[in-house]
Amino acid sequence: MNKGIIFDLDGTIYYGDSLAPYAKELIDEVKQLGYEVIFFTNNSTKSREKILSKIENFGIDTTIDRIYTSSFATAKYLDEKDIREVFLIGTSDFNKELNKLNIKVVSEFNAKAVVIGLDENFSYNTISKALIAVNNGASIIASNKDSNYPIEHGVIKPGSNAILASLLGCCNTKTKADYIVGKPNTYLLEIISKDWNLDKNSIYVVGDSIDSDIAMANNYNCKSILIADGQHSLKDIVNIIKKGD
Numbered sequence: 035m036n037k038g039i040i041f042d043l044d045g046t047i048y049y050g051d052s053l054a055p056y057a058k059e060l061i062d063e064v065k066q067l068g069y070e071v072i073f074f075t076n077n078s079t080k081s082r083e084k085i086l087s088k089i090e091n092f093g094i095d096t097t098i099d100r101i102y103t104s105s106f107a108t109a110k111y112l113d114e115k116d117i118r119e120v121f122l123i124g125t126s127d128f129n130k131e132l133n134k135l136n137i138k139v140v141s142e143f144n145a146k147a148v149v150i151g152l153d154e155n156f157s158y159n160t161i162s163k164a165l166i167a168v169n170n171g172a173s174i175i176a177s178n179k180d181s182n183y184p185i186e187h188g189v190i191k192p193g194s195n196a197i198l199a200s201l202l203g204c205c206n207t208k209t210k211a212d213y214i215v216g217k218p219n220t221y222l223l224e225i226i227s228k229d230w231n232l233d234k235n236s237i238y239v240v241g242d243s244i245d246s247d248i249a250m251a252n253n254y255n256c257k258s259i260l261i262a263d264g265q266h267s268l269k270d271i272v273n274i275i276k277k278g279d
Contacts, residue, residue, distance in 0.1 A: 035233040038070040039275070040226060042241035043085070044077055046261050046268075050185035053092045056268040061094055063272050069238075070230050071100065076178040076216040076246060078105035078151030078194065081127040102226060104177035104216035105131045105151055110225060111215050112137050112175065117147050121167045123160055123197055124151030124177070142167040147212075150201065151177040152194045164201050168209065174201065178216030180246060218249035223256070238275060 041047050047057045061071055073089065073096065080088075082101045089096055105128040112120065113135040122129060122139045128151045129139050142163040153160070168174060180193030202209060215221055223239075226232065237256040241247020244260060251258035259266055259274055266274065 035236055036070050036231050037068065037236035038072055038226070038230055038232045039064050039238045039240060039271075040072045040074055040223070042239075042243070042247045043073055043075040043089075045184040045242035046240060046247075047073065047089075047094075048092065052186050054268060058092065058094055060268045060271055064275065067272070067275065069275075070232070071096065072102065072226055072230065073100060074102040074217075074222050074226065076104045076180050076194075077183065078103060078108070078128050078177040078216075079125045079153075081130055082106055084127065099229070102222055103131070104222070107222050107225060108132075108149060108151070108175065108177045108215045109135045109137060111213065111221065112147065112149070117173075117175075119144055120147045120149045120175075121145035121164060121172065122149045122151070123156055123164060123201075124149065124153050128177075142172075143170065145170075145172045147173045147175045148201070149175050149177070150194060150198050150211075153197065156197055156200075161197075161200050161204060165204050168201070168205055173212040174198075174209070176211045176214045176216075178246075179211070179214050180216070184242070217243075217246035218253055220250055220254040223250060223254045238278075240271060 082098050085101050086098045109131045119138050119140045121142050145167045148164045148167050176198050179195040179198055181195050182190040182193045184190050234256045239251035239258040242261045248258045248260050
């Protein structure tokens with residue numbers, strides 16, 4: 035079995051358009067220790083190609099097959115469940131990830147599922163259409179339920195849960211999301227483990243969120259390292275891993 039370090043992106047490797055201090059040096063060091071370096075994010079707004087370009091512009095050497103997003107994972111989940119027609123609340127990049135697996139974005143009247151990602155342009159009209167789809171029997175599949183996410187200078191922005199909550203708020207009081215793909219659900223880790231032949235005991239998850247990154251690692255019974263004020267910094271990780279090995 036291989037061993038892997040799975041890095042969260044937003045708030046761990048970078049903040050908005052700024053690379054986190056020591057991130058590139060850390061990635062180079064853990065590669066030298068023989069770890070597969072994988073990146074994952076609950077952010078559903080950008081395609082894996084755009085995230086790859088962003089990471090490469092920071093001087094980090096990686097490949098697209100090492101990047102996992104909640105939109106990519108949502109497309110895989112829908113494909114597994116053979117759900118082919120969806121009403122999407124999300125970006126054009128999310129739509130492209132769906133199209134790669136022959137999942138079509140359709141009107142609210144024809145959708146088998148309402149798929150929710152982060153969409154800065156969502157509106158009352160969008161929620162109205164999603165409600166029609168749900169009332170017509172569509173399931174609710176959320177890419178994630180992050181409350182917020184960090185950008186530069188300590189600023190946080192609303193996450194996908196704001197949109198999911200808007201839809202659930204106008205549904206029957208017993209209505210819930212049928213499936214939430216991203217962290218803290220373990221679905222992303224399950225895909226990564228299979229793709230890279232990783233055993234739970236050989237994985238470290240490195241992230242900045244107790245509620246998503248660390249909770250997911252705990253749910254999967256693998257090791258984790260929290261990057262946060264008062265906790266560990268990226269400079270601590272190599273020593274932690276060496277002690278763990």
